[in-house]
Amino acid sequence: MKNLIRVALLGNPNTGKSTVFNSLTGLHQKVGNFPGVTVDKKTGHCTLSDTHVAEIIDLPGIYSLYPKAKDERIAFEVLADKKNKLHPDAAVVVADASNLKRNLLLFTQVADLKIPVILALNMIDVAEKAGLKIDIDKLSRKLGVPVIPLNARNKQGIAELKAAIARVSPVPTQKKTIDVASLEPAFLSEVQQRLSIEEPYEALHVANQYKNLLYLEEGSVPVIEELIRKHNFQPAKIQLAETAARYNYIEELLSDCVHQEVPPAAETFTSKIDKVLTHKVFGLLIFVLILFIIFQSIFSLAEYPMSLIEEGFASFSGWLISVMPPGVLTDLLVNGIVAGLGGVVIFVPQIAILFAFIAVLEDTGYMARVIFLMDRIMRKVGLNGRSVVPLISGIACAVPAIMATRTIENWKDRLITILVTPLMSCAARLPVYVLLISLVVPDERVAGIFNLQGLALLFMYLLGLFAAIGVAYLMKFIIGSKERSFLLMEMPIYRMPRWSNVAMTMYDRALAFVVQAGRVIIAVSIILWVMATYGPRERMQAVDAKYATAEMQQRYTPEELEHHLGSEKLENSYVGILGKSIEPVIKPLGFDWKIGIALITSFAAREVFVGTMATIYSVEADDSHMDSVREKMLQATNPHTGLPVFTIATAFSLMVFYAFAMQCMSTLAIVQRETKSWKWPLVQLAYMTGMAYVASLITYQLLR
């Protein structure tokens, strides 16, 4: 049995902390969630020597132990709560060697919690280039902890870091930084005493953050509140004094250990690039161009793997049918589970490609410029600069887009972004739009160049975009918040992307999607399958009996017979009955019960629409037969009036419904996961579907 050392990795954002984590753990890592917060929890294992193994916990990138966003409190909780499952034996603080002053603030805070600590000075190459000379030994002596210089990108210093972790002292060795107790002596000692907290600095944080800390014992909160009143403790004032004292300490320390040998260059590589990329006009144009390239790539690069997946699942289903005995079980497996699984996996290429681009933009440092450029514009409508990426990602798929909202620190801004992102026209709406537009919009050109069908499609995308903006603007006034919104963001220097990191992000996100969304989609697919396969016994038997007659056998070929039987069975199944029962509600929108069935099945996922239409109009559900679905739908007439079902009014009403309605179980599931409550997915379901109903009603009544 090897000795296991648990190590927490901390550091400011943009210090290369995740590169250090990846270098230490390689592929031996696991992504999960910290309980109660939506911060990715990454843990991994690292073999230090023949006798020692380390478990590394990657904590979120923070500038200070005082959380800027609520979820950042997890860092303090893990370090302070000795009963926490993840409480580490030692902490490694990764600092940017080229900016030690700001980076050491976090280090001194961690050190004052009196946990054994190692300081890793990453990006030592950048510091050297900037002409900084750091006396590592002296720094180590003065701090009383091991200091390891690193260039994690080239894996330089990783072996030394591993050795330092293996040798880490079981008791804290750090020297005193600032006199925490003297900040508010009477108050802190009483908090320590009453809550039996050993370290004054932990007591200070508990008094500051007690409302959000989950680990405090019952009865602690009233005690803290009583002491705050008694001593008139003013958290912001004390925090200010503490921060100032820490910087004094750091300044003194660094004046001894760090020397600027060459004056820094006035014009750096980064500032030259920024002249173009953050330009008031060109910056925005370049951003639009980059977006255009990303979307072209998502659709064109994903096309091939997506069709491979589709074919793969189709032939797998075919194989299953051929080897399994025909019956209910086979049907459930093929049309329920495998079909549901296929519906999930089909989105993996788009998600992987989207996240590869996002990882590249983040890794190079460009994402900070996007946020910078767009902040003002987005804030006008109740969002902020950090909402841009999720909204744009929503054009591919709302699920990864909502996962990307984690970078938004302000809860209200994040919530609004989550609520409006599904209004962006996602890839799953595309087949619905294409089918309906081809049905009612003539394939003609206007003004010589614009294809009418293309314009109609563009209109649908713009409708989604403007709806998202409009709703965000309204939500800004409806959703209350006491939290202030901040930008205050570091602009990292431009660097080459780390391709291993890009690959890892693609893998992580695709896996998270398959696991999280997959469960829901498969469950719903099975329920839908059951409802579409079974119906009240006497009605189903009547259908069977009708088609078993000799007259029917003669009228149709065996294939035709099967189609008619299938379509009539669907009509009498529970889904069919449900479709008929909602007909009065959807009639004002121009929909009949058949469209009603498609609407119901589409609540699992929108792309089910084409397949359902194909089943109802009894043709092969297969893309190459899209034309025949089209023809059948064109020929469909209303039995009462004899007029065609799919008029311009009905088709546009239906498209508007699809544009606005929340018909995606995976999105609802991911919103539930990200907001940690069922309230917001239900709000989203209600407002989007309500909006869809009203908008469709208006569309139909106007165009009729």
Add this chain to the structure above:
Amino acid sequence: MQFGAKFRVRFMNLSELQKGQSGTISSFSDEEMSVKLMEMGCLPGESVRVDYIAAFGDPMAVTVAGYQLSMRKSEAATIILTPTD
């Protein structure tokens, strides 16, 4: 000090600087904001330079404490600069 100079002494805040101009941080006008600014390295006595300003005049990117930081105008307005002649 020249006679009348005191009339020209004005406490400017960071949001009033133009692109390329610099100043020295003197104090803060908002307690909650000041803690966050200090955590990000904006300390009294530290010099700041405006590097560029986004379209529509907001937000701005400044160099402070050896790195580049971006902030909204409303955030920059809480940073009071040492008066210069």
